[in-house]
Amino acid sequence: MRLTSYALTRARDEIFGLLEAQGPLLPYTAIADVEDRTDADHEPERPNSRARLAIRDVEDRADADLTVPVFAAAKAHGGNAVALAEKIAGSLDLAGTRFASVSAVKGYLNFKLDQTKFCSEVIHDFSRDPKRYGSCIRGEGQTIVIDYSSPNIAKPFSVGHLRSTIIGQALHNILSYLGYRVVGDNHLGDWGTQFGKLLCAFARWGSEDELKRNPTAHLLGLYVRFHEEAKVDASLELAARDWFRRLETGDEQTRSLWQRFVKSSTTEFGRIYDLLGVKFDSMRGESAYEDRLAGVIDRALASGAARREKPGAAMGTGGDEVGPNETVVIIPLDDKGIDTPLILQKSDGTSLYATREIATAEYRIERWHPEKMLYVVGKEQELYFRQFSAALAKLGIPVPCIHVTFGLVRLPEGRMSTREGRVVFLEDVISEAIRRAEAVVQDRDLSSEEKARISRIVGIGAIKYADLSQNRIKEVVFDWDRMLALDGDSAPYLQYAYTRTRSILRKSEVQSPKSKVPSPSSFALPEEIALLKSIARFPDAVVAAAEAYEPHRIAGRIYRLARDFSSFYDKAPVLKAETPELRDARLYLVEMTGRVLATGLALLGIEVTDRM
RNA sequence: GCGCCUGUAGCUCAGAUGGACAGAGCAUCGGAUUUCUAAUCCGAUGGUCGGGGGUUCGAAUCCCUCCAGGCGCGCCA
Numbered sequence: 001m002r003l004t005s006y007a008l009t010r011a012r013d014e015i016f017g018l019l020e021a022q023g024p025l026l027p028y029t030a031i032a033d034v035e036d037r038t039d040a041d042h043e044p045e046r047p048n049s050r051a052r053l054a055i056r057d058v059e060d061r062a063d064a065d066l067t068v069p070v071f072a073a074a075k076a077h078g079g080n081a082v083a084l085a086e087k088i089a090g091s092l093d094l095a096g097t098r099f100a101s102v103s104a105v106k107g108y109l110n111f112k113l114d115q116t117k118f119c120s121e122v123i124h125d126f127s128r129d130p131k132r133y134g135s136c137i138r139g140e141g142q143t144i145v146i147d148y149s150s151p152n153i154a155k156p157f158s159v160g161h162l163r164s165t166i167i168g169q170a171l172h173n174i175l176s177y178l179g180y181r182v183v184g185d186n187h188l189g190d191w192g193t194q195f196g197k198l199l200c201a202f203a204r205w206g207s208e209d210e211l212k213r214n215p216t217a218h219l220l221g222l223y224v225r226f227h228e229e230a231k232v233d234a235s236l237e238l239a240a241r242d243w244f245r246r247l248e249t250g251d252e253q254t255r256s257l258w259q260r261f262v263k264s265s266t267t268e269f270g271r272i273y274d275l276l277g278v279k280f281d282s283m284r285g286e287s288a289y290e291d292r293l294a295g296v297i298d299r300a301l302a303s304g305a306a307r308r309e310k311p312g313a314a315m316g317t318g319g320d321e322v323g324p325n326e327t328v329v330i331i332p333l334d335d336k337g338i339d340t341p342l343i344l345q346k347s348d349g350t351s352l353y354a355t356r357e358i359a360t361a362e363y364r365i366e367r368w369h370p371e372k373m374l375y376v377v378g379k380e381q382e383l384y385f386r387q388f389s390a391a392l393a394k395l396g397i398p399v400p401c402i403h404v405t406f407g408l409v410r411l412p413e414g415r416m417s418t419r420e421g422r423v424v425f426l427e428d429v430i431s432e433a434i435r436r437a438e439a440v441v442q443d444r445d446l447s448s449e450e451k452a453r454i455s456r457i458v459g460i461g462a463i464k465y466a467d468l469s470q471n472r473i474k475e476v477v478f479d480w481d482r483m484l485a486l487d488g489d490s491a492p493y494l495q496y497a498y499t500r501t502r503s504i505l506r507k508s509e510v511q512s513p514k515s516k517v518p519s520p521s522s523f524a525l526p527e528e529i530a531l532l533k534s535i536a537r538f539p540d541a542v543v544a545a546a547e548a549y550e551p552h553r554i555a556g557r558i559y560r561l562a563r564d565f566s567s568f569y570d571k572a573p574v575l576k577a578e579t580p581e582l583r584d585a586r587l588y589l590v591e592m593t594g595r596v597l598a599t600g601l602a603l604l605g606i607e608v609t610d611r612m
Numbered sequence: 613g614c615g616c617c618u619g620u621a622g623c624u625c626a627g628a629u630g631g632a633c634a635g636a637g638c639a640u641c642g643g644a645u646u647u648c649u650a651a652u653c654c655g656a657u658g659g660u661c662g663g664g665g666g667u668u669c670g671a672a673u674c675c676c677u678c679c680a681g682g683c684g685c686g687c688c689a
Contacts, residue, residue, distance in 0.1 A: 437651095
């Protein structure tokens with residue numbers, strides 16, 4: 001595979017080569033000897049051994065840029081690591097390499113890069129294609145479908161929907177940057193029993209006027225009321241099921257009412273997506289797969305993957321609504337180590353989420369032929385996705401489905417609950433974020449349009465970054481101040497660093513037309529070198545984020561970059577550098593920093609602005 | 613009851629494939645602006661990495677166990 005390579009990767013390769021040339025007494029061989037014994041594979045040895053040879057990037061250490069611990073090798077030879085490291089360090093010839101020195105320290109081989117060569121490499125990597133620095137072609141020729149956002153449109157868009165939406169969008173951006181063809185599919189929840197509830201509630205308590213005037217609030221009110229009344233009137237649940245049955249069997253009046261619910265919600269969601277800058281390549285409701293459902297069930301039964309059986313437990317609340325002849329269709333999964341079967345058809349003949357999800361997967365495969373499908377869906381559905389994956393396998397659908405999970409957003413007082421009206425609306429959060437950003441930008445010497453634009457970019461950036469900068473697996477307790485922080489480790493901090501780069505470059509253009517590729521030997525300050533190293537580490541972060549489906553790896557990397565830049569900014573005058581050469585060199589550094597910050601933020605779906 | 617996830621500084625979090633003294637932000641305290649935007653920078657205080665065992669030359673990271681919190685467990689999505 002042709003991979004775009006970057007300075008640090010090449011440096012690791014060179015260390016590997018140096019050690020390999022030393023002969024058999026070396027770490028990589030030793031590690032391979034020790035660990036390959038259990039492996040039956042006879043794959044090419046080099047990549048294998050190489051993967052096991054830890055060549056680590058070292059941060060914040062004066063005596064090393066890259067290090068190789070030789071403990072495992074020493075052990076394999078019955079020797080001692082300190083002595084082995086010294087022996088190797090003494091016999092390595094670094095002439096002509098990109099390393100200035102190697103030293104043995106307590107069992108580690110510490111390599112120092114030749115600063116000038118390293119700077120020159122990083123600059124070269126960057127100047128090759130400044131706008132695409134950090135990209136590569138590892139995904140070329142492969143398609144990935146990402147299912148993200150996928151809100152339930154019977155309910156208002158709450159902060160709970162935010163995570164799937166922005167994590168999914170970030171993954172879309174990141175994977176695209178690595179050359180994959182990515183299809184973002186918003187699988188709108190516009191079908192199912194919940195709509196039965198809504199239709200039922202509207203028939204009883206709904207108002208045409210309200211639906212026109214304030215659709216979301218009205219629907220939410222009906223939804224909440226339904227659940228309140230259902231607590232004392234058990235027949236409501238059954239009525240709702242019947243409404244859904246009428247919907248699914250094509251009752252015309254029911255359909256047209258449902259149509260209006262859907263329309264009013266999607267209009268509103270569209271507005272939020274615009275605000276957030278979130279885009280999809282495909283946006284289809286669950287209802288779009290309706291005509292495939294019967295086929296899914298038939299084929300599942302025909303293949304033997306599924307079977308009909310008597311319902312195990314009575315549905316609803318009464319207990320005897322299930323007629324003696326009624327059956328459910330299930331896919332048993334005990335053979336896959338999952339006790340609970342997946343139900344494809346209810347005893348009243350209607351479909352379930354899973355049925356529609358299988359139909360959706362089939363559609364996606366037919367239409368886009370993906371190598372894999374990602375589902376950015378909350379952790380509470382983990383069991384369901386294990387069932388779903390296992391079911392697809394039994395149905396002979398070979399495309400892997402990866403559940404990209406994330407933790408729930410909770411309120412300090414507990415779980416959010418639409419049906420109890422305990423939700424925080426995303427739109428309120430966005431408004432508040434923008435309001436707080438406005439307060440800061442208020443006394444800037446900028447036009448009011450400019451201030452409004454900046455506030456929007458900063459406020460929304462803060463919301464997104466608060467989420468994307470932490471591990472998605474952890475649950476989040478919603479907190480206004482935390483989500484909307486404008487200082488410290490936050491989007492505005494990164495955006496601000498970016499504006500500083502723009503400001504310098506803007507002013508420099510008055511005096512000289514553009515920054516030239518500098519002579520790397522100009523750099524001497526530790527802050528300059530630290531900044532270059534920070535830039536050099538960016539490409540690895542993008543790959544790590546893509547491999548683990550974890551955008552926060554990029555967030556962490558560019559936050560470090562912004563900090564390194566801020567320190568540099570404080571210590572190293574650019575426009576008033578001591579010599580013109582130094583000025584040009586620093587200008588280029590500023591240019592690189594700004595670009596990488598903007599690129600990293602863009603991958604997270606966060607915009608930048610020239611002034612703040 | 614069973615299964616999955618989480619537990620790192622007062623608070624919120626980084627620490628991928630085990631590696632050299634566990635790092636940030638916020639908060640607190642003290643400094644920095646005739647110089648490219650102070651939404652900034654520099655410094656200080658602050659940690660039995662939930663507890664206990666184990667594996668290893670080496671464990672926040674792997675294994676066991678206990679504790680705490682969250683989520684889930686056939687006709688909701």
